[in-house]
Amino acid sequence: MIPPAFDYAAPTSLPEALALLGQNPDAKVLAGGHSLIPAMKFRMATPALLVDINRIDGLAYLREDGGWLKIGAMTREADLDGSDLVRARYPLLADTARMIADPLVRNLATIGGNLAHADPANDHPATMLAYRAQIMALGPGGERVIPIGEFFTGPFTTALQPTEILTEIRIPARQPGDGGCYLKLERKVGDYATAAVAVQVNVDAAGVCTAAGVALTNLGLTPIQCGAAEAALKGRPLDDGAIKTAARLAGEAAEPIGDYRGSEDYKRSLVRTLTTRALRTALERAKA
Amino acid sequence: MSTHHIQLTVNGQVRAADVPARLLLVHLIRDNFDLTGTHIGCDTTSCGACTVLLNGKPVKACTVLAVQADGADVLTVEGLEQGGQLHPVQEGFTAKHGLQCGFCTPGMMLTAVALLRANPDPTEDEIRWGISGNLCRCTGYMNIVKAIQYAAEKLQVQEAQPA
Incomplete structure (x- = not known):
């Protein structure tokens, strides 16, 4: 399959890229291309112009700075997966990067593209909801912060304007007592999730949960943040009872449709099981 | 559609081509350079039959535009044998x-x-x-x-x- 005809530009600076987006309403940003190029082959996306941002320096980085883990939008999944910093301090992110597609795809696929594409089956969206991340967007009027809770507005749709470029993702820097986990059931490597759950908790010295994020992948038209499950965890000891309640509420928050990956009931049941296991692992990691 | 003059190194040899924006790297390798050891299987980033090393990293060449490989170093299966010695x-x-x-x-x-x-x-x-x-x-x-x-x-x- 060959994509429909389009023009291509590879700017070497962000101002140049923004100018191209401003001048061409039918332009799309090309990051890792591992969602966009397949979508173009299938004629699900037909941009008139691709603005390839791979030749812009300084968009791939990972650093802790000012209370955040700052991740450049062009950071490849393989570099997240291979990062000692991520593995040691951000296990939820490490789990997620390792489960995305397959090792070859991860060599090119980017975290910024995964979020901006906003496929409800993509893995980073739920993880970023659980982390309470922020998205940095650069547009003609300058830079703005988009809280992750306001970022996903529909399937394949985000709060990004067509004239904006997602430049950075910010995750709150690890605090003592933080722990997280991403669990995904897939039929085979590279498949979308039958169901996946991202959890991020903070547990104090007395074992009380002081902060909780629970979010779901591929269980609705957008990634789903499970507010009721989070509320059931926060302020209580993170014990079996609390975990059971949160798992039940996460199952209720899911909006699955039955398909060849499983029935609606099966997927809800999976959410309960994965939430239970992810919270137990997150708790162990929080104590470590 | 825009056309681009690109130059890249394939199996140690500098190659150039004028490519339409939509040409895929796998087609550049197979059709323009006649290196047909790189296969096309699923054509949907699933199977890896089109894997080449792009700047040393394995990637699926059905999901990379040829123009993206401008300036890159590409290794295909034909480049594995060295001096008559199999890799x-x-x-x-x-x-x-x-x-x-x-x-x-x-x-x-x-x-x-x-x-x-x-x-x-x-x-x-x-x-x-x-x-x-x-x-x-x-x-x-x-x-x-x-x-x-x-x-x-x-x-x-x-x-x-x-x-």
């Missing part, structure tokens, strides 16, 4: 019967080359994880793993006794 990975696939129909083999071998560069002494699990983006429809994975283990040993011996 140890190629030798391993021969010795351990690592192929049946052979369709996945070029991609499988390039992924193995990159894997062994990054991790010269992988465990069986690490090999299986490393090739999890390459599908063998003959399901000959047992012997593919053995072939890569053979290559790992051979490369380590070569490393220990420089010529």
